[in-house]
Amino acid sequence: MAPAPVTVPGTPAATAPVTVPGLTQAPVAATDWRERMATAMQQLEALQRTEVGVYVLDLASGQSFGHRAEERWYLASMVKVPVAIAVLQAVERSDITLDTPLTLRAADKVDGAGATLRQPVGSALTVRWLMGQMIIYSDNTATDMLMNLVGLQAVNGVVKALAPQGIGRITTLAEVRRQVYGQLTPQASHLSGHDLVLLQRAGSDAERRRRLAELLHLPPGEIKARSLDGAYDAYYAEGLNSGRLDAYAGILTALVQGKALHPDSMQTLLKLMEDVATGPQRLRAGLPPQARFAHKTGTQRRRICDAGLVRMPGTDAQHPVVLVACVRDAPTLPRAEHLLQQTAAALCRSGLLTQGLNDAPTCPAFLPDDRHGAAAAQLAR
CATH class of the missing domain: 3.40.710.10 (DD-peptidase/beta-lactamase superfamily)
Known part of the structure; x- marks a missing residue:
């Protein structure tokens, strides 16, 4: 077994080392x-x-x-690595290929970085191209398209197989947004991908809250008084897309x-x-x-x-x-x-x-x- 990590009094406890089955570890002299x-x-x-x-x-x-x-x-977007692993495992099983085309739908679009959001609805985008957008540019729309292709069960199966403990359930990026806005109103589950893009473009938090009520056809008073910071804090507390660093x-x-x-x-x-x-x-x-x-x-x-x-x-x-x-x-x-x-x-x-x-x-x-x-x-x- 590898030496235990160093713990310094007055600091949070260092974690036990990750156990790597099959890893050959020669005895190592203590270093500083x-x-x-x-x-x-x-x-x-x-x-x-x-x-x-x-x-x-x-x-x-x-x-x-x-x-x-x-x-x-x-x-956050570090969950895109297990998404990529799930996609490549599907390629290895011959369920898909890297050249398999996916058609971009209006419902697929999610706010965030990357070029996929700018592609016209109906565009044929290959798995290979979407993988590059997801990993290199952290493209949320590309990620959700790939998640929908292989299924969230497969993505979470990768996490459970490689890190059996310490990482919570992975969701789509669109679901992240709906969960956050859901802290302000339960009607947020009805937000479309286009709605999420409009909310991101709203700018200030006050404008985003106003736009949220408008998109959901709600009186502004029906949006909870909680701030967006508070909404994110409540979402983080649920443990979705979260985990221990040693598990990752x-x-x-x-x-x-x-x-x-x-x-x-x-x-x-x-x-x-x-x-x-x-x-x-x-x-x-x-x-x-x-x-x-x-x-x-x-x-x-x-x-x-x-x-x-x-x-x-x-x-x-x-x-x-x-x-x-x-x-x-x-x-x-x-x-x-x-x-x-x-x-x-x-x-x-x-x-x-x-x-x-x-x-x-x-x-x-x-x-x-x-x-x-x-x-x-x-x-x-």
């Missing part, structure tokens, strides 16, 4: 990278007054570190070790994850430039995440470092992204990615309270 990570996480939370969770698993040694990793975090690491571990997909399918997904265009100021910005990072970001109101597989040149492709991190209730998106960037920088400077060399010159600086740098990074996005 976990102590350095614990100190860095203390500094980040003390200076930022914002909650950060992180889980790190070194597949080469079996060592792990967790900070708030046993808590439940909203995963189990999905990534199973993927890279060939337990989720056949080799060709695995490489297809890992290549898409290396090409992710979202969140360039998150974990990737804190890693050394020579690192390969196959990852997926997640973004929701006052919740952001990033998780992936870090591989340095010359290391075994089957034994990367698994890195999963989330931030909640940061005052701004740039501050939240800065925390993720600094979490990765702390990991690099801990020596884990640099053959035991602490504070390697290739690692970005660890500046836990760099407000000016975070603001500059936001301007550059």
